Amino acid sequence: MESSFLVDLSLANYAAILGASLVASLIAGLGGFGGGFIVVIALEPIIGAKAVIPLVAVFAFFSNVSRVYFYRKYIQWKIAIQLILSSLPGVWIGSEVFVQLPERLLLLLLGISLIVLLPLRRYLRYKNFTPGLFTIICIGLLFGFVSGTSVGSGLFVIAGLASSGVEGMALMGTDALIGTVNAVSRGLAYYLHGALPPELILGGCLMSIGTMPGTWAASKVVHRIGTKNHTYLIEAIILIGGYRFLYEALTSPVQP
Numbered sequence: 001m002e003s004s005f006l007v008d009l010s011l012a013n014y015a016a017i018l019g020a021s022l023v024a025s026l027i028a029g030l031g032g033f034g035g036g037f038i039v040v041i042a043l044e045p046i047i048g049a050k051a052v053i054p055l056v057a058v059f060a061f062f063s064n065v066s067r068v069y070f071y072r073k074y075i076q077w078k079i080a081i082q083l084i085l086s087s088l089p090g091v092w093i094g095s096e097v098f099v100q101l102p103e104r105l106l107l108l109l110l111g112i113s114l115i116v117l118l119p120l121r122r123y124l125r126y127k128n129f130t131p132g133l134f135t136i137i138c139i140g141l142l143f144g145f146v147s148g149t150s151v152g153s154g155l156f157v158i159a160g161l162a163s164s165g166v167e168g169m170a171l172m173g174t175d176a177l178i179g180t181v182n183a184v185s186r187g188l189a190y191y192l193h194g195a196l197p198p199e200l201i202l203g204g205c206l207m208s209i210g211t212m213p214g215t216w217a218a219s220k221v222v223h224r225i226g227t228k229n230h231t232y233l234i235e236a237i238i239l240i241g242g243y244r245f246l247y248e249a250l251t252s253p254v255q256p
Contacts, residue, residue, distance in 0.1 A: 058204020086140025094148020
């Protein structure tokens with residue numbers, strides 16, 4: 001397998017991973033989005049883009065599985081199964097694309113994803129339509145493909161669920177179940193491609209320690225800053241991160 005997937009993490013790297021998981025879980029707990037973005041933005045300069053994407057899959061598992069348990073009574077199983085099954089081919093295709101991408105192109109993809117998905121999130125949030133089975137399948141395929149190659153795929157799931165009338169705790173539980181299964185399928189695909197070595201698995205497991213206090217702290221902080229101000233702040237951070245990735249992609253030397 002390519003050397004870009006070989007990582008040698010030091011104690012300082014593991015400490016950075018733990019810190020990023022704490023901040024990311026705090027952010028996700030406050031606004032319901034942005035956790036994966038923050039992990040990528042914080043850790044890409046430390047471990048590289050090729051390592052941070054598989055690491056996010058492990059983080060996503062731990063950040064979602066507890067929500068599945070908490071909201072298990074409200075899960076809408078029918079639409080969850082539809083989205084999960086339709087996303088699986090997309091995950092495999094996306095992971096195939098991911099392992100073939102040079103790091104420079106991956107940085108370019110990350111930058112574009114971070115910048116474009118924010119206005120797309122706003123558009124989908126206010127778009128009022130009721131999708132049929134075909135639309136759900138298309139959303140699932142797109143969600144799977146994007147999740148296999150980059151970050152931000154959860155926005156498509158939220159849009160699909162919300163437009164289907166899934167709200168409140170049902171939305172939280174159904175999204176968590178889909179996210180958990182998606183994280184497992186991504187992790188398996190990356191592992192089979194040699195893109196998820198034991199060091200990253202260990203780092204992802206370490207992240208579970210940070211998610212617990214982060215989620216708890218989120219419930220305390222949200223009353224102080226307000227969800228609206230938090231959303232503006234995270235969107236600004238994501239945009240800055242997106243432009244930084246674009247800058248790195250356009251200024252880094254081309255590999256021979």
